[in-house]
Amino acid sequence: MTDQTQMSEIGTSQMPSKVDHPAGKCLMSRRKFLLTSGIATSTVMVAMNTGAAATKIPAMVATYPRKKIGKLSALKTDMPVGFEYPDEGAYAQSMLVKLGTEAGGGIGPRKDVVAFNYFCTHQGGDLSGTYKADTKSLGACPLHLSTYDLTRHGILISGQAYQSLPQVLLELQGDDIYAVGVFGLIFGRYDNLQG
Numbered sequence: 333m334t335d336q337t338q339m340s341e342i343g344t345s346q347m348p349s350k351v352d353h354p355a356g357k358c359l360m361s362r363r364k365f366l367l368t369s370g371i372a373t374s375t376v377m378v379a380m381n382t383g384a385a386a387t388k389i390p391a392m393v394a395t396y397p398r399k400k401i402g403k404l405s406a407l408k409t410d411m412p413v414g415f416e417y418p419d420e421g422a423y424a425q426s427m428l429v430k431l432g433t434e435a436g437g438g439i440g441p442r443k444d445v446v447a448f449n450y451f452c453t454h455q456g457g458d459l460s461g462t463y464k465a466d467t468k469s470l471g472a473c474p475l476h477l478s479t480y481d482l483t484r485h486g487i488l489i490s491g492q493a494y495q496s497l498p499q500v501l502l503e504l505q506g507d508d509i510y511a512v513g514v515f516g517l518i519f520g521r522y523d524n525l526q527g
């Protein structure tokens with residue numbers, strides 16, 4: 333059995349279905365992102381062939397908290413709202429914003445509500461207060477001027493960074509907006525769930 337096959341078995345019973353999370357739309361599947369970008373917070377037993385006999389070993393499964401961060405009806409276009417995710421530790425400050433134009437990973441009737449971590453992926457410059465309504469971007473970073481496109485999963489527009497801004501994955505339940513994961517590694521963390 334290959335490592336890849338083992339990972340597939342780990343995830344099968346743990347990962348949410350698309351029915352459970354209809355709003356999930358991202359560059360990679362949520363299932364894959366959960367397996368690659370989070371820390372293990374629970375343990376499952378996985379069957380492995382080790383020589384002659386099949387044995388079971390503990391394996392770690394990534395899980396993010398599901399946190400209510402706002403209400404759709406309360407958002408005003410181009411007015412970012414701050415929140416912390418996935419915890420209240422260092423570099424957790426993030427922003428929720430209604431862009432007024434469809435965006436990758438966007439939720440709501442117009443798919444225009446997105447959320448991003450506030451720290452530049454280059455050297456951790458604080459991007460709070462740098463939202464630009466005319467370009468739907470975050471930046472320029474006060475340290476070395478990186479700017480990120482919030483309509484395209486936080487991809488770099490210009491500057492010194494070489495990684496996209498981490499996007500907080502959102503789900504909508506009625507009028508309530510929930511953060512359910514992070515796509516990309518938050519600056520200053522070796523793992524998003526271990527600050």
Ligand code: FES
Nearest residue numbers: 452454455473476
């Ligand atoms: S820290 Fe933001 S561009 Fe260098």
